[in-house]
Amino acid sequence: MNSTPFFVVKALFLLFHRIFSKKFRRTATATAGVHQKYQKDPSPAKLSGGEGKVLIFNVEEALLKPSSPYFFSYFMLVAFEASGVIRATALLMSYPLIRLVGQEMGLKIMVMISFIGVKKDKFRIGSSVLGKFLMNDVGLEGFEAVKKGRKRIGFSNFFPQVMIESFLRDYLEVEEVVGRELKAFCGYFVGLMEPKVKPSSLSHLIHHQQQEQQEQNGNLIGICGSQMGYDFQLLSSICNEIYTVSEADKKKWKTLPKDKFPKPLIFHDGRLALNPTPLDTLAVLTWLPFSLILVFIRIFAYICLPYNLCVPIGAFSGMHLTVSIPVEKTKTKTNNNQGCLYVCNHRTLLDPLYISAALRINNPLAVTYSLSPVSEFFSPIRTVRLTRNRARDATLMKRLLSNDNLIICPEGTTCREPYLLRFSPLFSEISEKIVPVANDTHVTMFYGTSASGFKCFDPFFFLMNPSPSYTIKKLDMVDGLFASHDDTNSTKFDVANWVQSEIGKALKFECTKLTRRDKYLILAGNEGIVH
Numbered sequence: 001m002n003s004t005p006f007f008v009v010k011a012l013f014l015l016f017h018r019i020f021s022k023k024f025r026r027t028a029t030a031t032a033g034v035h036q037k038y039q040k041d042p043s044p045a046k047l048s049g050g051e052g053k054v055l056i057f058n059v060e061e062a063l064l065k066p067s068s069p070y071f072f073s074y075f076m077l078v079a080f081e082a083s084g085v086i087r088a089t090a091l092l093m094s095y096p097l098i099r100l101v102g103q104e105m106g107l108k109i110m111v112m113i114s115f116i117g118v119k120k121d122k123f124r125i126g127s128s129v130l131g132k133f134l135m136n137d138v139g140l141e142g143f144e145a146v147k148k149g150r151k152r153i154g155f156s157n158f159f160p161q162v163m164i165e166s167f168l169r170d171y172l173e174v175e176e177v178v179g180r181e182l183k184a185f186c187g188y189f190v191g192l193m194e195p196k197v198k199p200s201s202l203s204h205l206i207h208h209q210q211q212e213q214q215e216q217n218g219n220l221i222g223i224c225g226s227q228m229g230y231d232f233q234l235l236s237s238i239c240n241e242i243y244t245v246s247e248a249d250k251k252k253w254k255t256l257p258k259d260k261f262p263k264p265l266i267f268h269d270g271r272l273a274l275n276p277t278p279l280d281t282l283a284v285l286t287w288l289p290f291s292l293i294l295v296f297i298r299i300f301a302y303i304c305l306p307y308n309l310c311v312p313i314g315a316f317s318g319m320h321l322t323v324s325i326p327v328e329k330t331k332t333k334t335n336n337n338q339g340c341l342y343v344c345n346h347r348t349l350l351d352p353l354y355i356s357a358a359l360r361i362n363n364p365l366a367v368t369y370s371l372s373p374v375s376e377f378f379s380p381i382r383t384v385r386l387t388r389n390r391a392r393d394a395t396l397m398k399r400l401l402s403n404d405n406l407i408i409c410p411e412g413t414t415c416r417e418p419y420l421l422r423f424s425p426l427f428s429e430i431s432e433k434i435v436p437v438a439n440d441t442h443v444t445m446f447y448g449t450s451a452s453g454f455k456c457f458d459p460f461f462f463l464m465n466p467s468p469s470y471t472i473k474k475l476d477m478v479d480g481l482f483a484s485h486d487d488t489n490s491t492k493f494d495v496a497n498w499v500q501s502e503i504g505k506a507l508k509f510e511c512t513k514l515t516r517r518d519k520y521l522i523l524a525g526n527e528g529i530v531h
Contacts, residue, residue: 053219055149056202056235059156059164059179061225062245063146063172065139065253070103074130074163075110076276081125082118085288092281107158108193111182115160116191120184124452127166128523129270134167135261136275139253142245143172143260145223151175153205157196157230173262176205196230202238266419266514269451269523271461273443284445291464294318298463303380307357320469323358326476339363339405341431341480345420345503346409347441348448349375349458350470355407355437356381358472365404367397369412372456390426397430410496412516414449418509420500421516428481428495436499438473438506451523473506 057063060071072095080088091113098106146152153176154168161179168174181194222235222242235242258265274280298317301310314321342361344351352366364381369388376383384400386393400406410423427434441448441462448462462468478499481492497511504511520526 053149053221054151054153055146055221055223056153056155056239057146057223058225058231059154059168060158061229061231062223063139063142063154064134064137065142065255066247066250069099070106070110071158072098072110072278073276074133074159075114076281077129077133077270077272078114078125078163080272080276081129081270082114082123085285087113088276088281089285092278092285095278111160111193112191114191115182115189118189120187120189123162123189124523124525125270126163127170128268128452130163131167131171132265132268132270133275134164135171135265136255138172138256139250140256140260141253142250143256145243146172146174147262149221153178153202155179155197155202157234160193171261171263171265178202178205197234202234264419264510266415266417266512267451267519267522268416269453271446271450271453273445273447273465287445287466288464291466295460295463299378302353302357303378307360311357318467320467321354321358322469322471324471324473325359326474338431339401339403340433340435341401341427342405342407342435342437343423343427343499344407344409344437344439345507345509346411346414347416347439348414348462349455350448350462351409351439352383352407353379353381354470355439355472358470359437359474361405361407363404364407365400366407367400368409372454374456375459378459394426394430397426401431410499413519415519416447416449418507419514420504420507420509420511421519422513423496423500425492425496428492428499430480432480434478434480434495434499436475436478436502438475438503440471440507442469442471444468451520475502475506478502 064071076088076091079091091110094109094113098109101109146154152172152174154164154172154174155178156164157180159179160182161177162182164179165177168177178197180196182189183192183194184190220239220241222239223245224231224235224242225245225247226232232242232244272284274284276284294317298314298319301313301317305313311321340361342355342359344355349371352364355361356364356366366379366381366383367386368383369386371383371385382404384396386396397406397408408427410425410427411421412424413421415421443462443465444467445465446461448458448465448468450458450461478495481490481495500511503509
C-alpha cells in the first residue's frame with residue numbers, strides 16, 4: 001500500500017499547525033475545569049503568572065456559569081421590573097422566536113422588548129436588582145482566575161453595559177467594564193444596541209491605563225470562550241497570553257459561595273424572588289390571577305375575623321407561622337403599670353401584625369416612621385407615625401406606653417438578606433423593660449419589600465406568594481437604660497447594640513452598622529425620606 005499521500009497530508013497538517021500557533025501565540029486555560037492546549041499534563045491547570053498583570057476577560061464566557069439559553073432570565077428581570085406584567089408577557093411569548101432565529105438576532109429581540117421606552121436616567125435595575133442574580137451565577141473557578149489579575153477589565157459582546165457595569169464594579173471589584181451601548185432618544189431607550197465591542201475600544205482603554213501607570217506592553221492576559229469565536233480574535237490582537245474556557249468544563253463549575261464574595265450582598269431590590277427562567281416565568285404569570293383571589297381571602301380573614309378563625313383560614317390558604325416563646329414566664333407589665341415595649345428586626349410591613357397575633361399582645365400599637373395611607377387603612381392594629389424628631393418622638397412614645405403595648409422596628413427599614421442594620425437607640429430611653437422579638441420570613445415568588453417601587457403594594461406582594469412563612473421568636477426581657485443600676489456605665493448605644501446582638505444570635509444573622517440612609521442611597525439614589 002502506497003503511504004506517500006498520507007505523509008504529504010501529515011506534513012501539511014504540521015506546517016499549518018505551526019503557522020497557526022505562531023499567529024495566536026499561546027493558548028491555555030484559566031481555572032480548574034479548563035485544559036491547556038500545549039500542556040502535556042492532561043489534568044486541569046490553574047492560571048499561573050497572573051499576579052501583577054492586567055487581565056482582560058469575557059464576562060459571560062469566563063465568569064458566569066451556563067444559564068438558560070441567551071441568558072433569558074436577566075432580560076426577563078429587566079422587563080418585569082421596568083414595566084411589570086405586560087412587558088414580561090410579551091417577552092415570554094417571544095421566547096420560541098428568540099430560540100429560532102439564533103443568538104445575535106434573539107439578543108436584539110430581547111433588548112428591544114426589555115428596554116424600549118424605559119427612561120435612561122431612571123434605570124437602576126442593573127445596580128439594584130441584577131447584582132443578586134448575577135452573583136448567584138458566578139462560577140467559583142472562573143472567579144478565582146479573574147481575581148488573580150492586578151488590574152481587571154471585563155468586556156461583553158452580549159450584555160448591554162448598563163446591565164453588568166454596576167455588578168462588576170460594586171461586587172467583583174473590576175476596575176474597567178466595556179459592553180455594548182444602548183441607543184437612546186430624548187432620554188429614553190429605543191431598544192437598539194451598538195455593534196459588538198471593537199478592538200480599538202479595548203486597545204484605547206489599555207493604552208490609557210498604561211500611560212497613567214507608566215507600564216510597558218507584555219503583561220496582558222486574556223480569558224475568553226472558544227478559539228473559533230469573535231472574542232478570541234478580539235483578544236489575539238491585544239493580549240500576550242490567551243486562556244480559553246470550554247462549555248463542557250463550565251458545566252462542572254461550582255457556584256461561588258457567599259463567604260467568598262469580595263463584598264457582602266446586603267441590599268437588593270425588585271419584586272421577583274426567583275430566577276425567572278422561561279418555565280418559572282410561565283408559572284408566575286399563570287399564578288397571578290389566582291394570587292389576587294388569595295390575597296383578598298387572606299386580608300378579609302385578618303381584618304374581619306377573630307384570631308381563632310383567621311389563623312386556621314390562613315394556614316388552609318398556605319400561610320405558615322412558627323412561634324417560639326421562652327419557657328420562663330416573663331412579665332408583660334412593669335412595676336409602674338406601663339405597657340410593654342416590643343423591639344423587633346424589620347422584614348416586612350406586616351411585622352407588627354404577625355407579632356401581635358403570635359404573642360397575643362393586648363392593645364397593640366405599631367409606631368412607624370413612614371407608612372402609606374393605604375397600609376394604614378388596611379392595618380388591623382393601630383399605627384402611629386413618628387416625626388424623626390428625637391425629643392418629640394421620645395415624649396410621644398412614653399405617653400403611648402402608659403396605656404398600650406408598643407411594637408417598634410428600630411432598624412427603620414427592611415432588610416431581605418440575613419443581616420441586621422444598626423438599631424436606633426431611641427427605644428432604650430423610653431422604657432424600663434424591653435422584649436426583643438426576632439422574626440424572619442420566607443417567600444417563593446415575590447418579595448414583600450421595595451425601595452424604589454410603590455410601598456403600599458408591599459403587603460399585597462407578600463400575601464401573593466403561594467406559601468409565605470413567618471418565624472417569630474420571643475426572647476428574654478432586657479432592662480432599658482433607666483432600669484440599670486447606678487454602678488453601671490451602660491449607655492443607650494450599649495442597650496441598643498445588646499438587643500441587636502441577641503436578635504442576631506437568635507436568627508443567626510450578622511449585625512452591621514448600616515442604616516436606612518445607606519440602603520436607599522444604594523438602591524434608589526435618595527435618602528428614603530417620604531414627605
